Amino acid sequence: MSLDKTLRHIAFGGLVFCCAAVASADMLLVGNKSGHTLWALDLASGERLASFETGRGPHEVEVSPDRRLAVVSNYGEREAPGNTLSVIDLEAGKVARVVDLGEDTRPHGMAFLPDGRLAVTTEGSGRLLVVDPAQGDVLQRIAVGEGVAHMVAVSRAGRFAWVTSISAGTLQKVDLEAGEVIGTVKTGAGAEGVGVAAQGREVWVTNRANDTISVVDADRLEIIATLASPGFPIRVAVTPDGRHALVTNARAATLAVFDVAKRAQVATVQIADPDAKHQQTLLGDAALPIGVAVHPDGARAFVAISGGNEVAVVETGTWQIVARWATGREPDALAVVVTGR
Numbered sequence: 001m002s003l004d005k006t007l008r009h010i011a012f013g014g015l016v017f018c019c020a021a022v023a024s025a026d027m028l029l030v031g032n033k034s035g036h037t038l039w040a041l042d043l044a045s046g047e048r049l050a051s052f053e054t055g056r057g058p059h060e061v062e063v064s065p066d067r068r069l070a071v072v073s074n075y076g077e078r079e080a081p082g083n084t085l086s087v088i089d090l091e092a093g094k095v096a097r098v099v100d101l102g103e104d105t106r107p108h109g110m111a112f113l114p115d116g117r118l119a120v121t122t123e124g125s126g127r128l129l130v131v132d133p134a135q136g137d138v139l140q141r142i143a144v145g146e147g148v149a150h151m152v153a154v155s156r157a158g159r160f161a162w163v164t165s166i167s168a169g170t171l172q173k174v175d176l177e178a179g180e181v182i183g184t185v186k187t188g189a190g191a192e193g194v195g196v197a198a199q200g201r202e203v204w205v206t207n208r209a210n211d212t213i214s215v216v217d218a219d220r221l222e223i224i225a226t227l228a229s230p231g232f233p234i235r236v237a238v239t240p241d242g243r244h245a246l247v248t249n250a251r252a253a254t255l256a257v258f259d260v261a262k263r264a265q266v267a268t269v270q271i272a273d274p275d276a277k278h279q280q281t282l283l284g285d286a287a288l289p290i291g292v293a294v295h296p297d298g299a300r301a302f303v304a305i306s307g308g309n310e311v312a313v314v315e316t317g318t319w320q321i322v323a324r325w326a327t328g329r330e331p332d333a334l335a336v337v338v339t340g341r
Helices: 003-008 019-023
Strands: 009-012 015-018 027-032 037-042 048-053 058-063 069-077 080-089 094-100 107-112 118-122 127-132 137-143 149-154 160-165 170-175 180-186 191-197 202-207 212-217 223-228 233-238 244-249 254-259 264-270 289-294 300-305 310-315 320-326 331-337
Touching: 027 058, 037 058, 048 094, 058 107, 058 331, 069 331, 080 107, 080 118, 107 149, 107 160, 118 149, 127 149, 137 180, 149 191, 160 191, 170 191, 191 233, 191 244, 202 233, 212 233, 223 264, 233 289, 244 289, 254 289, 300 331, 310 331
Parallel strands: 289 331
Antiparallel strands: 009 015, 027 037, 027 331, 037 048, 058 069, 069 080, 069 107, 080 094, 107 118, 118 127, 127 137, 149 160, 160 170, 170 180, 191 202, 202 212, 212 223, 233 244, 244 254, 254 264, 289 300, 300 310, 310 320
Protein backbone atom coordinates (compact mmCIF):
# COMPACT_ATOMS: atom_id res chain seq x y z
CA MET A 1 0.00 0.00 0.00
CA SER A 2 1.41 3.42 -0.92
CA LEU A 3 2.00 6.17 1.61
CA ASP A 4 -0.79 8.27 0.08
CA LYS A 5 -3.23 5.43 0.50
CA THR A 6 -2.01 4.84 4.03
CA LEU A 7 -3.11 8.37 4.91
CA ARG A 8 -6.63 7.45 3.90
CA HIS A 9 -6.94 3.81 4.90
CA ILE A 10 -5.31 1.13 6.99
CA ALA A 11 -5.59 -2.49 5.90
CA PHE A 12 -5.85 -4.94 8.79
CA GLY A 13 -7.05 -8.54 8.93
CA GLY A 14 -8.49 -8.35 5.42
CA LEU A 15 -10.60 -5.31 6.27
CA VAL A 16 -10.08 -1.62 5.56
CA PHE A 17 -10.59 1.14 8.10
CA CYS A 18 -10.89 4.80 7.21
CA CYS A 19 -8.19 6.78 8.96
CA ALA A 20 -9.79 10.13 8.19
CA ALA A 21 -12.33 9.25 10.87
CA VAL A 22 -9.78 9.47 13.66
CA ALA A 23 -9.07 13.15 13.00
CA SER A 24 -12.50 14.23 14.24
CA ALA A 25 -13.69 11.29 16.31
CA ASP A 26 -13.95 10.92 20.06
CA MET A 27 -12.15 7.64 20.61
CA LEU A 28 -10.60 5.15 22.96
CA LEU A 29 -7.06 4.13 22.04
CA VAL A 30 -6.17 0.54 22.92
CA GLY A 31 -2.67 -0.92 22.83
CA ASN A 32 -2.75 -4.63 21.98
CA LYS A 33 0.44 -6.15 23.40
CA SER A 34 0.40 -9.46 21.51
CA GLY A 35 -1.22 -7.93 18.43
CA HIS A 36 1.52 -5.27 18.15
CA THR A 37 -1.10 -2.69 17.21
CA LEU A 38 -2.91 0.35 18.50
CA TRP A 39 -6.64 0.37 17.83
CA ALA A 40 -8.88 3.43 17.77
CA LEU A 41 -12.41 2.62 18.95
CA ASP A 42 -15.38 4.96 18.61
CA LEU A 43 -16.00 6.32 22.08
CA ALA A 44 -19.77 6.03 21.78
CA SER A 45 -20.17 2.61 20.18
CA GLY A 46 -16.86 0.78 20.53
CA GLU A 47 -16.70 0.37 16.75
CA ARG A 48 -13.17 0.03 15.44
CA LEU A 49 -12.21 3.11 13.45
CA ALA A 50 -8.57 2.35 12.69
CA SER A 51 -5.61 0.14 13.50
CA PHE A 52 -2.01 1.34 13.58
CA GLU A 53 1.02 -0.90 13.50
CA THR A 54 3.40 -0.37 16.42
CA GLY A 55 6.66 -1.96 17.49
CA ARG A 56 6.69 -5.28 19.30
CA GLY A 57 4.88 -5.36 22.61
CA PRO A 58 3.16 -1.97 22.89
CA HIS A 59 2.71 -1.51 26.64
CA GLU A 60 1.50 2.06 27.24
CA VAL A 61 -0.09 4.88 25.24
CA GLU A 62 -0.29 8.59 26.04
CA VAL A 63 -1.97 11.47 24.19
CA SER A 64 -0.36 14.91 23.88
CA PRO A 65 -2.01 17.90 25.61
CA ASP A 66 -3.15 19.27 22.24
CA ARG A 67 -4.60 15.85 21.31
CA ARG A 68 -2.65 15.77 18.04
CA LEU A 69 -0.24 12.96 18.89
CA ALA A 70 -0.50 9.55 20.50
CA VAL A 71 2.72 7.90 21.63
CA VAL A 72 3.17 4.17 22.21
CA SER A 73 6.01 2.63 24.21
CA ASN A 74 7.31 -0.44 22.36
CA TYR A 75 8.53 -2.60 25.22
CA GLY A 76 9.56 -5.57 23.09
CA GLU A 77 9.19 -9.26 23.85
CA ARG A 78 10.76 -11.63 26.35
CA GLU A 79 13.90 -12.38 24.34
CA ALA A 80 14.01 -9.18 22.31
CA PRO A 81 13.94 -5.91 24.30
CA GLY A 82 12.34 -2.97 22.51
CA ASN A 83 13.85 0.51 22.40
CA THR A 84 11.43 2.63 20.38
CA LEU A 85 8.38 4.86 20.65
CA SER A 86 5.74 4.96 17.92
CA VAL A 87 4.41 8.49 17.38
CA ILE A 88 0.99 8.60 15.73
CA ASP A 89 -0.35 11.75 14.12
CA LEU A 90 -4.03 11.59 14.99
CA GLU A 91 -5.01 14.39 12.61
CA ALA A 92 -3.34 12.73 9.60
CA GLY A 93 -4.27 9.23 10.74
CA LYS A 94 -0.79 7.75 10.34
CA VAL A 95 2.35 6.75 12.18
CA ALA A 96 4.38 9.95 11.88
CA ARG A 97 7.71 8.65 13.17
CA VAL A 98 9.45 6.04 15.28
CA VAL A 99 11.74 7.41 17.99
CA ASP A 100 14.89 5.33 18.53
CA LEU A 101 15.93 5.37 22.20
CA GLY A 102 19.28 3.71 21.55
CA GLU A 103 20.69 1.95 24.61
CA ASP A 104 17.62 2.76 26.68
CA THR A 105 15.61 -0.43 26.34
CA ARG A 106 12.25 -1.64 27.61
CA PRO A 107 10.40 1.71 27.48
CA HIS A 108 7.26 1.46 29.54
CA GLY A 109 5.48 4.15 31.56
CA MET A 110 4.90 7.56 30.00
CA ALA A 111 3.40 10.91 30.97
CA PHE A 112 3.15 14.13 28.96
CA LEU A 113 4.36 17.40 30.40
CA PRO A 114 2.24 20.53 29.77
CA ASP A 115 4.64 21.79 27.07
CA GLY A 116 4.39 18.63 24.96
CA ARG A 117 7.55 16.91 26.18
CA LEU A 118 7.15 13.31 27.29
CA ALA A 119 8.57 11.53 30.35
CA VAL A 120 9.35 7.85 29.66
CA THR A 121 10.65 5.12 31.97
CA THR A 122 13.11 2.59 30.52
CA GLU A 123 13.34 -0.59 32.56
CA GLY A 124 16.36 -1.91 30.68
CA SER A 125 18.59 1.05 31.51
CA GLY A 126 17.07 2.23 34.79
CA ARG A 127 16.36 5.71 33.49
CA LEU A 128 13.69 8.31 33.10
CA LEU A 129 13.91 9.95 29.69
CA VAL A 130 12.46 13.26 28.57
CA VAL A 131 11.57 13.06 24.87
CA ASP A 132 10.35 15.53 22.27
CA PRO A 133 7.94 13.29 20.33
CA ALA A 134 7.17 15.97 17.75
CA GLN A 135 10.81 16.05 16.65
CA GLY A 136 11.84 12.56 17.70
CA ASP A 137 14.64 13.73 20.03
CA VAL A 138 15.72 12.44 23.44
CA LEU A 139 16.32 15.60 25.50
CA GLN A 140 17.27 14.16 28.90
CA ARG A 141 18.45 10.86 30.35
CA ILE A 142 18.03 10.74 34.14
CA ALA A 143 19.34 7.74 36.09
CA VAL A 144 16.80 6.41 38.60
CA GLY A 145 18.76 3.32 39.64
CA GLU A 146 18.05 -0.37 39.66
CA GLY A 147 14.67 -1.73 40.62
CA VAL A 148 12.68 -1.89 37.34
CA ALA A 149 11.48 1.68 36.80
CA HIS A 150 7.97 0.97 35.55
CA MET A 151 5.34 3.71 35.67
CA VAL A 152 5.52 7.49 35.90
CA ALA A 153 3.23 10.38 36.82
CA VAL A 154 4.01 14.10 36.61
CA SER A 155 2.99 17.25 38.43
CA ARG A 156 0.55 19.65 36.80
CA ALA A 157 3.24 22.24 36.14
CA GLY A 158 5.64 19.61 34.81
CA ARG A 159 8.45 20.30 37.28
CA PHE A 160 8.39 16.92 39.04
CA ALA A 161 7.91 13.29 38.10
CA TRP A 162 7.20 10.29 40.32
CA VAL A 163 8.55 6.90 39.24
CA THR A 164 7.63 3.49 40.68
CA SER A 165 10.22 0.71 40.79
CA ILE A 166 8.75 -2.78 41.00
CA SER A 167 11.57 -4.91 42.40
CA ALA A 168 12.82 -2.13 44.69
CA GLY A 169 9.30 -1.44 45.98
CA THR A 170 9.88 2.30 45.89
CA LEU A 171 8.53 5.62 44.68
CA GLN A 172 11.11 8.13 43.51
CA LYS A 173 10.62 11.86 43.08
CA VAL A 174 12.51 13.36 40.15
CA ASP A 175 13.24 17.05 39.65
CA LEU A 176 13.06 17.37 35.87
CA GLU A 177 14.66 20.81 35.84
CA ALA A 178 17.67 19.60 37.83
CA GLY A 179 17.66 16.24 36.07
CA GLU A 180 18.02 14.14 39.21
CA VAL A 181 16.23 12.07 41.81
CA ILE A 182 15.58 14.20 44.89
CA GLY A 183 13.85 11.65 47.12
CA THR A 184 12.88 8.01 47.53
CA VAL A 185 10.32 6.31 49.75
CA LYS A 186 9.74 2.58 50.12
CA THR A 187 6.04 1.99 49.60
CA GLY A 188 5.77 -1.79 49.40
CA ALA A 189 6.66 -4.92 47.46
CA GLY A 190 5.93 -4.65 43.78
CA ALA A 191 5.32 -0.89 43.62
CA GLU A 192 3.80 -0.40 40.17
CA GLY A 193 0.80 1.82 39.45
CA VAL A 194 1.02 5.53 40.20
CA GLY A 195 -1.39 8.46 40.06
CA VAL A 196 -1.51 12.04 41.34
CA ALA A 197 -4.52 12.97 43.49
CA ALA A 198 -5.88 15.63 45.85
CA GLN A 199 -5.02 18.48 43.47
CA GLY A 200 -1.41 17.39 43.31
CA ARG A 201 -0.85 17.01 47.04
CA GLU A 202 -0.88 13.21 47.04
CA VAL A 203 0.64 10.41 44.99
CA TRP A 204 -1.14 7.03 45.07
CA VAL A 205 0.99 3.92 44.51
CA THR A 206 -0.25 0.34 44.04
CA ASN A 207 1.96 -2.30 45.68
CA ARG A 208 0.95 -5.42 43.82
CA ALA A 209 2.80 -8.00 45.95
CA ASN A 210 1.54 -6.49 49.22
CA ASP A 211 -2.07 -5.99 48.04
CA THR A 212 -1.91 -2.40 49.27
CA ILE A 213 -2.06 1.19 48.11
CA SER A 214 0.29 3.76 49.57
CA VAL A 215 -0.92 7.34 49.77
CA VAL A 216 2.19 9.51 49.70
CA ASP A 217 2.57 13.20 50.48
CA ALA A 218 3.83 14.64 47.18
CA ASP A 219 6.04 17.30 48.79
CA ARG A 220 7.52 15.48 51.76
CA LEU A 221 7.51 12.05 50.11
CA GLU A 222 6.13 10.46 53.27
CA ILE A 223 3.46 7.75 53.46
CA ILE A 224 0.34 9.24 55.03
CA ALA A 225 -2.01 6.26 54.59
CA THR A 226 -1.94 2.59 53.57
CA LEU A 227 -5.09 1.08 52.07
CA ALA A 228 -5.92 -2.55 51.37
CA SER A 229 -6.66 -3.58 47.79
CA PRO A 230 -6.62 -7.38 47.61
CA GLY A 231 -5.87 -9.24 44.40
CA PHE A 232 -2.66 -7.80 42.90
CA PRO A 233 -3.34 -4.05 42.48
CA ILE A 234 -1.59 -3.04 39.28
CA ARG A 235 -2.84 0.35 38.02
CA VAL A 236 -4.50 3.46 39.43
CA ALA A 237 -6.37 6.27 37.67
CA VAL A 238 -7.89 9.33 39.32
CA THR A 239 -11.22 10.62 38.00
CA PRO A 240 -11.24 14.11 36.42
CA ASP A 241 -13.13 15.62 39.36
CA GLY A 242 -10.55 14.18 41.76
CA ARG A 243 -13.16 12.40 43.87
CA HIS A 244 -12.24 8.80 43.11
CA ALA A 245 -9.17 6.67 42.54
CA LEU A 246 -9.80 3.57 40.41
CA VAL A 247 -7.54 0.58 40.97
CA THR A 248 -7.38 -2.54 38.82
CA ASN A 249 -6.72 -5.70 40.80
CA ALA A 250 -5.30 -8.10 38.23
CA ARG A 251 -5.55 -11.41 40.08
CA ALA A 252 -8.95 -10.70 41.64
CA ALA A 253 -10.26 -9.30 38.33
CA THR A 254 -11.86 -6.34 40.07
CA LEU A 255 -11.93 -2.58 39.79
CA ALA A 256 -11.71 -1.10 43.28
CA VAL A 257 -13.18 2.39 43.69
CA PHE A 258 -11.74 4.59 46.44
CA ASP A 259 -13.01 7.89 47.80
CA VAL A 260 -9.87 10.05 47.67
CA ALA A 261 -10.84 12.44 50.47
CA LYS A 262 -11.99 9.69 52.82
CA ARG A 263 -9.24 7.29 51.71
CA ALA A 264 -11.77 4.48 51.79
CA GLN A 265 -13.04 1.95 49.28
CA VAL A 266 -16.62 2.69 48.28
CA ALA A 267 -17.32 0.21 45.48
CA THR A 268 -16.05 -2.95 43.78
CA VAL A 269 -16.72 -3.82 40.14
CA GLN A 270 -16.37 -7.45 39.08
CA ILE A 271 -14.60 -7.13 35.73
CA ALA A 272 -14.45 -10.70 34.42
CA ASP A 273 -17.28 -12.00 32.26
CA PRO A 274 -18.31 -15.23 34.05
CA ASP A 275 -19.32 -16.83 30.75
CA ALA A 276 -16.15 -15.95 28.85
CA LYS A 277 -13.18 -18.17 28.13
CA HIS A 278 -9.93 -16.42 28.88
CA GLN A 279 -6.60 -16.92 27.20
CA GLN A 280 -3.28 -17.74 28.83
CA THR A 281 -1.81 -14.73 30.66
CA LEU A 282 0.96 -14.09 33.16
CA LEU A 283 -1.52 -15.21 35.81
CA GLY A 284 -2.71 -18.31 33.95
CA ASP A 285 -6.08 -18.56 32.22
CA ALA A 286 -7.48 -15.35 33.64
CA ALA A 287 -9.27 -12.12 32.80
CA LEU A 288 -6.27 -10.04 33.94
CA PRO A 289 -7.59 -6.46 33.92
CA ILE A 290 -4.71 -4.00 33.60
CA GLY A 291 -5.11 -0.59 31.99
CA VAL A 292 -7.78 1.84 33.19
CA ALA A 293 -8.80 5.21 31.77
CA VAL A 294 -11.62 7.65 32.51
CA HIS A 295 -13.66 9.79 30.11
CA PRO A 296 -12.98 13.52 30.63
CA ASP A 297 -16.59 14.07 31.66
CA GLY A 298 -16.17 11.40 34.34
CA ALA A 299 -19.29 9.48 33.32
CA ARG A 300 -17.53 6.32 32.14
CA ALA A 301 -14.37 4.40 32.93
CA PHE A 302 -12.70 1.86 30.65
CA VAL A 303 -10.81 -1.23 31.78
CA ALA A 304 -8.60 -3.34 29.49
CA ILE A 305 -9.21 -7.06 30.02
CA SER A 306 -5.97 -8.57 28.81
CA GLY A 307 -7.07 -12.19 29.02
CA GLY A 308 -10.40 -11.59 27.32
CA ASN A 309 -9.40 -9.36 24.39
CA GLU A 310 -11.96 -6.78 25.35
CA VAL A 311 -12.57 -3.52 27.17
CA ALA A 312 -15.18 -3.24 29.91
CA VAL A 313 -17.13 0.03 29.89
CA VAL A 314 -18.10 1.06 33.43
CA GLU A 315 -20.77 3.61 34.24
CA THR A 316 -19.40 5.62 37.16
CA GLY A 317 -22.81 6.73 38.45
CA THR A 318 -23.72 3.15 39.32
CA TRP A 319 -20.33 1.43 39.05
CA GLN A 320 -21.84 -1.12 36.69
CA ILE A 321 -20.48 -2.56 33.45
CA VAL A 322 -22.71 -1.31 30.63
CA ALA A 323 -20.82 -2.64 27.60
CA ARG A 324 -17.94 -4.82 26.49
CA TRP A 325 -15.96 -3.86 23.38
CA ALA A 326 -13.79 -6.21 21.35
CA THR A 327 -10.09 -5.41 21.03
CA GLY A 328 -6.98 -6.94 19.51
CA ARG A 329 -4.97 -9.61 21.27
CA GLU A 330 -3.96 -8.83 24.87
CA PRO A 331 -5.12 -5.24 25.40
CA ASP A 332 -3.33 -3.30 28.09
CA ALA A 333 -2.73 0.41 27.47
CA LEU A 334 -5.72 2.77 27.23
CA ALA A 335 -6.13 6.46 26.46
CA VAL A 336 -9.21 8.59 25.82
CA VAL A 337 -9.22 11.24 23.08
CA VAL A 338 -12.06 13.79 23.07
CA THR A 339 -11.96 16.43 20.33
CA GLY A 340 -12.62 20.07 21.03
CA ARG A 341 -11.47 19.96 24.66
